[in-house]
Amino acid sequence: MNFTYLGTAAAEGWPAVFCNCPSCKRAEKIGLAAYWAGTKEAREIRTRSQSLVGEDLLIDLPPDTYLHKLRENLDLTKVKYLLITHKHMDHFYPQELTIRGSGYSHDMVNEDLHIYCAQETMDYFYLVSGWELDKASDRHLHWHVLSAFQPVQAGPYWITPLPASHMKEGNEPFLYHIEKEEDGRNLSILYLHDSGYYKDEVWDYFEKTAKDKGPVTMVSFDSTSGDKETDHGGHMGFSEVFRVKDRMEKLGIIGKETICCMNHFSHNGHYSYDEMAALASPHGCLVSYDGMKLAL
Ligand SMILES: [Zn+2]
Ligand SMILES: [Zn+2]
Numbered sequence: 001m002n003f004t005y006l007g008t009a010a011a012e013g014w015p016a017v018f019c020n021c022p023s024c025k026r027a028e029k030i031g032l033a034a035y036w037a038g039t040k041e042a043r044e045i046r047t048r049s050q051s052l053v054g055e056d057l058l059i060d061l062p063p064d065t066y067l068h069k070l071r072e073n074l075d076l077t078k079v080k081y082l083l084i085t086h087k088h089m090d091h092f093y094p095q096e097l098t099i100r101g102s103g104y105s106h107d108m109v110n111e112d113l114h115i116y117c118a119q120e121t122m123d124y125f126y127l128v129s130g131w132e133l134d135k136a137s138d139r140h141l142h143w144h145v146l147s148a149f150q151p152v153q154a155g156p157y158w159i160t161p162l163p164a165s166h167m168k169e170g171n172e173p174f175l176y177h178i179e180k181e182e183d184g185r186n187l188s189i190l191y192l193h194d195s196g197y198y199k200d201e202v203w204d205y206f207e208k209t210a211k212d213k214g215p216v217t218m219v220s221f222d223s224t225s226g227d228k229e230t231d232h233g234g235h236m237g238f239s240e241v242f243r244v245k246d247r248m249e250k251l252g253i254i255g256k257e258t259i260c261c262m263n264h265f266s267h268n269g270h271y272s273y274d275e276m277a278a279l280a281s282p283h284g285c286l287v288s289y290d291g292m293k294l295a296l
């Protein structure tokens with residue numbers, strides 16, 4: 001099974017939509033042609049956060065979904081399951097779903113889409129998009145409201161939402177533990193976006209999961225703050241990711257074979273791709289870029 005990073009930036013993109021800082025200028029100079037061709041130097045250009053598990057499970061629906069479809073030549077009608085981490089705009093652009101179905105979509109592989117998210121994310125969708133959504137399209141959107149630590153089955157996947165350290169009190173941002181049996185193996189992904197240092201009950205979950213099932217196949221770490229220790233927006237910088245990874249190794253949720261990848265970067269984090277890769281490598285971490293594919 002492939003895991004594909006479609007977009008790897010924080011909310012404003014990199015270069016950011018409205019910014020002329022040196023980090024954005026460095027990325028901007030590379031140009032769209034190189035980004036489209038997927039050259040190594042174009043790893044400085046990052047679009048808003050989205051990932052694809054296999055061909056049928058999409059994580060998040062940012063404003064750059066359309067660009068991802070074009071760049072990766074995706075048939076998004078193959079997606080059966082959509083997981084939404086939280087309702088920040090770089091993870092959920094709800095209006096996009098109003099053009100899925102009825103007269104907007106033909107010859108779809110799957111008419112039905114199962115959406116997994118917090119209650120507030122679903123409420124937000126109908127608040128801002130309900131007036132534009134026709135009934136025929138709405139009938140094919142199947143919402144599954146999640147509660148922290150309550151696993152749900154999505155076709156061949158088991159999804160366990162975990163509470164993220166992100167957003168204000170009362171919001172419901174989720175980290176996800178995604179599992180799938182494939183060829184006798186338990187493929188297991190911890191998708192830890194967006195979040196600052198994890199809550200005690202999340203650490204307890206990691207400990208219990210490690211005891212019951214052993215190490216996971218892959219972890220994706222929030223690395224938004226780059227060269228900063230952390231910030232107050234519920235994210236992590238590089239040094240915090242390395243500390244978190246050490247603790248996860250001690251618990252056994254990360255093992256020798258676990259693929260660890262840093263992801264979700266802000267221009268305010270400053271590091272270039274090569275600088276990030278040089279820092280991450282001694283800690284056994286990869287650095288994501290738009291279009292990166294990992295074979296699990
Ligand atoms: Zn984000
Ligand atoms: Zn900038």
Ligand SMILES: [Zn+2]
Pocket residue numbers: 086088166194
């Ligand atoms: Zn966020």
